[in-house]
Amino acid sequence: MSARILDGVAIAGEIKQELAGKVSAAKDKGYTPGLAVVLVGDVAASQIYVRSKIKTCGELGIYSELHTPPSTVTTEELLDLVAQLNLRDEIDGILIQLPLPDHVDTSKLLEAVDPRKDVDGFHPINAGRLLSGAPKSEVLAPCTPAGIMEVLERSGIPVAGQRAVVLGRSNIVGKPIAAMLINASATVTVCHSKTKGIADYTREADILVAAIGRSGFVTADMVRPGATIIDVGINRITGEAEFEKFFSADQARREGFLKRGSTIIGDVDPAAFAISSAYTPVPGGVGALTIAMLMSNTVKAAAMRRA
Structure with missing residues (x-):
């Protein structure tokens, strides 16, 4: 018997279809899920990935916005941007596209994201919740x-x-x-x-x-x-x-x-x-x-x- 191919594209399609329904239900409740993406500099591969993410948000009805500081941005300036996004109620998720320039303190920046908005699942609090076996519905993995x-x-x-x-x-x-x-x-x-x-x-x-x-x-x-x-x-x-x-x-x-x-x-x-x-x-x-x-x-x- 030949090996079965596990089609990631088809499974992703199923998930997106389910999410579109959830986004619609959220709007009926009076809110729209929102994602902020931070893309530093002009790394070609990162730009491609980010475009795909923004496009998918649009397809599902998720609000999105893109922040594009230059490659010369400092850690302190990025920390200030993250702090502003943490405070905005219409932003539910913050994604910092990696890799960041060498002079930026990546760990410090990722840990500055509000754990409730850490949709990459990289924050130590979310990593701890995952390791502790918290219910799947309560973990951003x-x-x-x-x-x-x-x-x-x-x-x-x-x-x-x-x-x-x-x-x-x-x-x-x-x-x-x-x-x-x-x-x-x-x-x-x-x-x-x-x-x-x-x-x-x-x-x-x-x-x-x-x-x-x-x-x-x-x-x-x-x-x-x-x-x-x-x-x-x-x-x-x-x-x-x-x-x-x-x-x-x-x-x-x-x-x-x-x-x-x-x-x-x-x-x-x-x-x-x-x-x-x-x-x-x-x-x-x-x-x-x-x-x-x-x-x-x-x-x-x-x-x-x-x-």
Whole structure:
């Protein structure tokens, strides 16, 4: 039996449809969920991400506004902007697009956001609530891990009692998804760059979450047959030799590679997907959920603030 593709685009569409109904209900109650996005400087990739977020707000009926201080902005000036947004009642969510310029104190800025408006789920208070096992309805969790849990739940993949292995220990993905899986009663192991014999752990996983940031790191011999693979990685391949290593038999991918000069691969070698029972593709998997979960957090924050 061939592996099932877990379609992140379709799941994101379901979530957005549900959110549109919630936004409409909120307006009937007299308020509109609002999101403020802070984009510093002119990093091309960040601009693309932010445009997508603002566009999605419009599609769902969420109020949004974009603040674009120059790359020369100081930490103090950004702290003042955040303080103003914290005080505005029509703003329910504040998103600070990362990365910030090197001279800006990122940690200080993220911690200055009102935890009730922290739709990225990065504030220590929200991280603590997640770790303590607070109810899902009361936690603003990081968007990518929250999206992973939606994929598992909506795809009918059991979590309770399963062995889950997380590759990566970042504050954005690795640590929070480990906490979420534990809260869902999985038995969780976190591996990272200092872990010895990683394959010994990954071969025992019922659910394998790869968020390590290395192209095709997880090979077929590292995966237990029948496992569910969640590939969080987004890596760009530009070299012919590397393309041949992973996609030599993929003619459709080759045509795109020749046209654009690059292609996207996750942290899992595509050959490993064949022995899984289900997997998230790259692109079209977990990445598609991130913006949907940002919208979900904004709508949730608006409701929680008015409860």
